[in-house]
Amino acid sequence: MELRARSLFEQTADSLCALIFPGPCALCHEPLEEAGALDVCSACWGKLEPWNGPACSRCGLPFASERALDATEPLCADCRQGEFQFDAARSFGVYRDPLRRAILHLKFRPRERWGRRLGGLLARTWESNPEIFERDRATIVPVPLHQGRQRERGYNQAEALARGMIRALGEKKPVPRLEAKCLVKTRATEPQTGLSVAERRENVRGAFAVSSLISIKDRAVVLVDDVMTTGATLSACTAALKARGARRVVAVTLARASPQFPDVPVDDQRRE
Ligand SMILES: [Zn+2]
Ligand SMILES: [Zn+2]
Secondary structure, eight states: OHHHHHHHHHHHHHHHHHHHSOOBOTTTOOBOSSTTSOSSOHHHHHTOOOOOSOBOTTTOOBOSSGGGGGSSSOOOHHHHTTOOSSSEEEEEEESOTTHHHHHHHHHHSOOHHHHHHHHHHHHHHHHTOTTTOOGGGEEEEEOOOBHHHHHHHSSOHHHHHHHHHHHHHTTSSSOOEEOTTSEEEOSOOOOOTTOOHHHHHHHHTTOEEEOTTOOOTTOEEEEEEEEESSSHHHHHHHHHHHHTTOSEEEEEEEEEOOTTSOOSOGGGSSOO
16 A cells, blocks of 8 residues: 555656656657647657558468458468457558657656557547447457566556547547456466467467456457567467457557567567
């Protein structure tokens, strides 16, 4: 209790300080011109671009070459082989700078406003894929952290994103419903870093369960997470949701890490 009160105090003090003394931009470290602004400059914010190039029609994997589009329904190798449990997925952009640094910032410096801004990018992804995201019947489920990890970090970045996304979508009705406690991570898993695709899948197999307090039977679920790499975590979450009767599970993430766009340090191509 005492701990929680202090952290709330610290958060409030942080926000007040940011209003009075704007620090440097969190992404480029240049001084911010305006007090009260989010701690990222408008130039950096403008550089967070969506992926508009060719992509897999099912999982949204960005293709580096236009040739892949020659097929009537362009699918990546994983989707052709039926590797994913979820029905479809889309990401706002490719996991590379500056989007990568924006996401790392969300993860390690809990700022509600930051989640809200990045959640707004998820809302844009949602709006531009109406064939995948069914607004009026959707149930939004953030990918959970294990209890110990969440205690350590103080919050779940996927939930912060989901809240930001719903807030941005809320400007137009109907608003999808958030079930933040729907999925539970039942055991701590090894970091996915450095594991092969098969090892990643094995690492998270059966690590998620649906809370017995929540019914998702026949519901259309939208999973929310920050980064999708191999899709192993999203697939494990989907398996748990479908086992409890979810009719359809689709996923929306901020960024897709892909070996086709390798300009990313290998050590952070994972969610935890
Ligand atoms: Zn900047
Ligand atoms: Zn695919």
